[in-house]
Amino acid sequence: MAKGEATAPQSTFQERRNRVAELFLDIRAGRREGMDELVATLTPVLWQVARAQGLDRASSQDVVQMAWLHFLKDIERIHTPAAVVGWLVTTTKREAWRMRRAELDTEPVDGFDQADESATPEETVVLDDEHRRLWAAVGTLSRRCQELLRVVAFVPRPSYTELAGQLGMPVGGVGPTRGRCLAQLRATLAADSDGGWP
């Protein structure tokens, strides 16, 4: 493992989640100054959610914007801070599906991402060995697993328990479990003869 900081995010994620709860309660109470920070904290997750639904980058931007507008309009309906991330993820997905249906109605598309302008790592992006091996392993998973892991990777960790169902990581005796997708990814990497993964 090259990344020395890899285990540190536990605590920062914890702080961030508490911050999300704080910001949410402020905003719901009418103190809207916290909106900027909440948007900056959670938009990266929502971006991945939209992209994982197969929308192009322009449509994904629209969808994420809409999710935030819904959030402000419907904030009274979100009863607990623990529900904030899940609510935003679900709303983004719903908007993404709606957008995709509208796009499919207007143009024949034979698959996800075909007209997407974003780079593929094979072509233009320099990944180090470790990341390239991981990317290859991710590529062997089912589309559903790829989508799940993509989103899980951006969700603040303390929210795993609240979002367990949505993330495919059912809660076991001591918290969220690995789930099939992550277990499969580990198995794939372990089978990689180059090693590099414990």
Add this chain to the structure above:
Amino acid sequence: MSTANDGGFPGAAEPLDDHDFRLLDNVREVYETIDPMPAGLLDDIRFSIAVQELNMEVARESPGLLAVGTRGEDDRRLLGFESTSATITIGLQAGEDGVRLDGWLTPPGAHEVELRSPHRNWTTESDERGRFVLDRLPHMKAYLTVHIGTVAVTTPTIEL
């Protein structure tokens, strides 16, 4: 390896450990590299929120002016926007001191005009004919808001 067993995959029911977290960190890093969130997305969201919060009208760009715009010199652009309460025409000219913005509002009259960017705002007022000028502006993305009576009308983001 893509067989879709239902939850019974070896290790699937085990709790997450450090190795899983490292893997997920790496997955995040890969996606941040290959599909980064657009740089302007946060500003666009803040803009949409401001529009919604302030109950503003968003003026749409009027395509009719594009032909006029392309007729000018390279460093001049003419943009038009219209909403139910106002039309806003903007001439942009880049010079050595920065960008000069000439504006014309309909309905004419003294209206408060704001140019907002993420980092700084400029304010002026239109004259009785609805004209206004903002000068020595940096090249940036910004949007223009005019207050016509109790209604605020705003343009989408403009590239100065």
